[in-house]
């Protein structure tokens with residue numbers, strides 16, 4: 382029988398750790414604060430920001446929103462971003478993506494203090510993931526996938542893992558996190574030849590492609606673990622993942638639903654990272670100079 386992995390249970394577990402860290406910070410007179418930085422009004426960014434705000438407020442974490450008009454000049458935005466980045470009262474920054482085309486995302490990310498980078502997008506933090514250094518803030522969706530697997534005590538050493546999707550925010554860093562656990566990883570993209578063959582051999586399949594019904598029964602071997610990161614909306618406007626959940630469920634040993642799976646963890650991981658960031662800022666040398 383399959384185990385349905387419950388994102389809400391994982392988030393609740395993480396929230397306990399956040400509450401403990403929050404109490405510890407308060408004892409030292411520190412009130413951790415996150416800054417949400419958004420340029421323009423893209424609906425995806427707004428809904429992600431709203432979900433994150435809700436989570437932080439529920440955890441009684443201080444938030445500050447910085448919204449800039451779509452037509453703000455690159456120079457003006459960089460000046461404002463520097464100010465937020467250097468503000469000692471801000472412990473973590475969530476930079477909503479994408480930025481308008483005239484603002485160079487790479488330049489902004491390179492400016493960000495890696496110790497405030499709660500969504501693990503700076504070259505420093507991605508480098509720490511690559512080399513498997515201990516002090517780091519990981520991109521929160523891949524980190525959420527690992528939290529889910531850890532919560533269910535899934536040992537990854539020596540496992541064949543197929544990650545479907547190779548973006549810089551999900552698929553690639555996730556593949557590295559699996560490699561850091563001594564898994565054997567196959568990373569697929571839109572041009573991968575014979576996806577069925579790449580998946581049907583896997584002990585663990587993670588789909589982060591954004592393609593409805595991509596992973597079906599023929600992709601899944603008996604007893605495999607299937608994690609669905611994808612978010613899509615079907616003809617009835619219902620949120621679904623990349624996996625044909627009903628079609629594959631009975632073949633799996635563990636599976637995540639959509640909604641209620643990885644998506645239910647991501648914003649809690651952000652809050653957890655804020656606590657880590659606050660901690661690193663107490664002793665920056667430990668984080669940056671190893």
Ligand code: NAD
Nearest residue numbers: 522546547548551570571589590591610611612643644647
């Ligand atoms: P992206 O569009 O940047 O990248 C998608 C990747 O999947 C690319 O590497 C592409 O080559 C690959 N891909 C697309 N179609 C494919 C196919 N048919 N076969 C094989 N590979 C294919 O997207 P992203 O930002 O990495 O997000 C991926 C999905 O995860 C989206 O549905 C997104 O909404 C979702 N997402 C969910 C969360 C969450 O918290 N659950 C967070 C971030 C992203």
